Amino acid sequence: MSEKAAQRAVVVGGASGIGWAVARGLAATGRQVTIADRNAEGAAQRAAELGAPHDATGVDVTDEASVAALFEGVGAVDMVVNTAGFGGFGRITELAVEDFRSIVDCCLTGAFIVMKHAGRQLREGGSLVSITSLNARLAAPGMSAYCSAKAGLAMLTQVAALEMGPRGIRVNAVSPGFVHTPLTELVTMADGVLEDYLENTPLGRVGVPEDVAEAVLFLCSDQASWLTGEVLDLNGGAHLKRYPDVLAHVDRMASA
Template identity: 35%
Template structure:
């Protein structure tokens, strides 16, 4: 453990797999107590907690299905319940909004129901989870939003998803100004394609994977730890003078 986050409390939504899981594990290695937010995959969340605790870290699982009315209130109720032995005062230093709902539809095929659900999970939930977090978040804290290159690079097949992440980027800018007087930094990290369990279609199609890698200046597709290194920097004291930024962590995709 590096100790860069020793004594800190972090919460990562969507922390049971992919970038969220890798972020939670990195925070734990750096000394933080970590809440693992999850909505559906309880076995993966429990496994993440067990891995962290087995390796000498401190973690607990926070279950809430996002994208439904009242989700922000239920989220913090679940945090208090699950974390009562780990975070008795309910206070927080680092909040990472990683949970997201994907959408793979062009406008002609996009239903209102799908659009509403993407916005509910990817925009509304972070907005109001953050609103309720403000009394809990210590001065000098960190808010890190996981955005996407789809917010700034034309991606017709990811229309609703890209729109939702663009909204998250604007939220980042406005919140950075709003919370700056408290010393709280707010940033977005925007990955390109990252090889997580959601990228199985690329593992199954070598030709398509090669086509996508050819769009990346560094010549390969991303891994979770590539993105997590940027997140860990922003969460640490080293990132104290960076706020209101949308950081491209895509290896130079579509330059």
């Protein structure tokens, strides 16, 4: 009897933080993982840590040709997780348009480009998961681009679920609160941000990348086979309260 082939998974943004935890989780549960990231060298190192048959490739989600090449190269795939994203700070009245555009370009347009090309290769029964943010539903001063892009991604997830559902493809998103990763290192350097977040989090702790990976693994699994179009709040209950005034903390630090 021939051995059942491993399910194929692609983790975009898998070289760091949440994406790397997702890649580890998928590999640990028997999936064959391709780590794709703008940081091609970091992705290759991560794939080497996982060992064969896992592999890596460079990709920039803002460049459609590179995303198309990624999915044409991988071929038929069972699960795609897109974690590529970053944020930035600045009041609307001061923010450079190019800074606004670069965040939207990666977090929203990039997510669309990944959905477009992943959607062509996903098998029936496949799963597509994006990472939105608590900021998709809670506004934060100074984070206009990020909040808008992530809110857009939440809606994009629902549209994609409608379009791809008839092909048996499930499309969901995880919407994390504050997670300790290289992305949030800078924010935690501003005095008071973390304390402010924790005061507004019923479970009283921030997340670790593995918290998000567990949710993503569930969404990719057969246990979630009737679940699509969902944007899952994962934040210790922080969505029930208010978001910290990060800009005020950053301003206070800058003027100290």
